[in-house]
Amino acid sequence: MTIRAAVLRATALPRPYTDSLPLTVETVQLTPPQAHEVRVRIVAAGLCHSDLSVVDGNRPRPLPMVLGHEAAGEVIEVGTGVGDLVVGDHVVFAFVPQCGHCAPCRSARPALCEPGAAANGAGELLGGGRRLRDRHGAPLHHHLGVSGFAEEVVVSRQSVVRVDRSLPFEIGALFGCAVMTGVGAIVNTARLRLGESVLVTGLGGIGFAAVLGALAAGAGQVVVADVNDDKLRQALALGAHAAVNSSADGAVEQVRDLTQGGADVGLECAGVVAALDFTWRATRRGGRTVTVGLPHPSQTLAISPVQLVAEERTLQGSYLGSCVPSRDIPAYITLYQSGRLPVDRLLTHRLSLDDINDGFDRLARGEAIRQVILL
Structure with a gap:
């Protein structure tokens, strides 16, 4: 055919x-x-x-x-x-x-x-x-x-x-993809706990879905970061609590001030190493930094092992939102149909x-x- x-x-x-x-x-x-x-x-x-x-x-x-x-x-x-x-x-x-x-x-x-x-x-x-x-x-x-x-x-x-x-x-x-990856990264990979703060860096379809997922999962505070001010305004309209232009001077400090020391969960969705570095630095001691971005395979990220150990930090990748599709897609659809997503x-x-x-x-x-x- x-x-x-x-x-x-x-x-x-x-x-x-x-x-x-x-x-x-x-x-x-x-x-x-x-x-x-x-x-x-x-x-x-x-x-x-x-x-x-x-x-x-x-x-x-x-x-x-x-x-x-x-x-x-x-x-x-x-x-x-x-x-x-x-x-x-x-x-x-x-x-x-x-x-x-x-x-x-x-x-x-x-x-x-x-x-x-x-x-x-x-x-x-x-x-x-x-x-x-x-x-x-x-x-x-x-x-x-x-x-x-x-x-x-x-x-x-x-x-x-x-x-x-x-x-x-x-x-x-x-x-x-957008919903399964963004929501799944929040609830499956990062395992968001009720009341925790979330930073979402990179507001494409996956980043916006992650914002909605974090709100549906009970995040106490959702901060968004991007270089595009229009997207930051859109995220606020969707329910994000605060927005930071990640290209501005002192942007990491802004996030850390907003979240009283850094986000509990930092999620990078831009697929750019600089965005992952930003998200890592804006995550608190003991926090979890998760990335769903896919930069070119030749690109690398430099982090301090001392910081990783002494601050008990976690850096983790998330693919497919760590989902079981036959379980999670129907569950997310039910949340959508109920008005919660x-x-x-x-x-x-x-x-x-x-x-x-x-x-x-x-x-x-x-x-x-x-x-x-x-x-």
């Missing part, structure tokens, strides 16, 4: 992307699902900074590739061995498929699934191989087992979570697939929280 999809063939092209066109919408071939796979009609797909990091070359991936990893859609075909999904089910994608039997999966840490990570790194599906080809028959890589910037996809059964059919697709897509307020732009390069320009300029392609 043939579908339309956004294909990335070259990275690190100059901006604006509306001129250099790193993504081209092409007619591609999609093969039917194999055993333990499903075919899904994509209805909505979000533009995430992790996608931008692939486009701009900061997150190396095998090319050519059909990009996109945050999406929601409807099951239209199931492969053999899939007994718990039926045609018509609505699903949200998880960008790390979980095999269920490796050591991390057995210890309830599917974000670290070893076969899933290997498949994602190779641009293949969990069951091996690729199901996409261009119009000349050349194979195309999958992005994180999803490739959501396409009219239809074939994915592993372990890459989707069934969700409530009443949930709008454009909202459901946000739960596949208003993630619909993060959706700022709706696009067509043909507008994808314009969307990434807007994302790179910091002019959007979450943009969703409607297919």
Whole structure:
């Protein structure tokens, strides 16, 4: 069968992307699902900074590739061995498929699934191989087992979570990355305790979701930091208690003053080493600094081991929000439906697939929280 999809063939092209066109919408071939796979009609797909990091070359991936990893859609075909999904089910994608039997999966840490990570790194599906080809028959890589910037996809059964059919697709897509990563980093990785103070540095879709997650989880104080004053104002409108421009002189001291010595939890969402350093320095003695950012693999962070030990500090990474997607995505959706996690307020732009390069320009300029392609 043939579908339309956004294909990335070259990275690190100059901006604006509306001129250099790193993504081209092409007619591609999609093969039917194999055993333990499903075919899904994509209805909505979000533009995430992790996608931008692939486009701009900061997150190396095998090319050519059909990009996109945050999406929601409807099951239209199931492969053999899939007994718990039926045609018509609505699903949200998880960008790390979980095999269920490796050591991390057995210890309830599917974000670290070893076969899933290997498949994602190779641009293949969990069951091996690729199901996409261009119009000349050349194979195309999958992005994180999803490739959501396409009219239809074939994915592993372990890459989707069934969700409530009443949930709008454009909202459901946000739960596949922005919400799962941001909220999960707060409640699963940092294990926020009632009344603790939180600093969120970097206000993209994940950072804003983390703000909402911290408020829903009972943070006593939420401070936000960014270099964009418009985003700081937006975070205050969402309920953050204080905002600091991290590029200002004395910004770390501002955070430490606001939180009486530093935040209990510092969460870095910018994907920039300087932002992680800022967050580390603004976290209190005995506090937890968590990062979800993905700067270029060559970049490093310097910290003092003496400070780490003598102040009993914690520095920890968080991938997929340390979530168990089948458990956490429905739970976060329930919070949204009850009004306690208003993630619909993060959706700022709706696009067509043909507008994808314009969307990434807007994302790179910091002019959007979450943009969703409607297919």
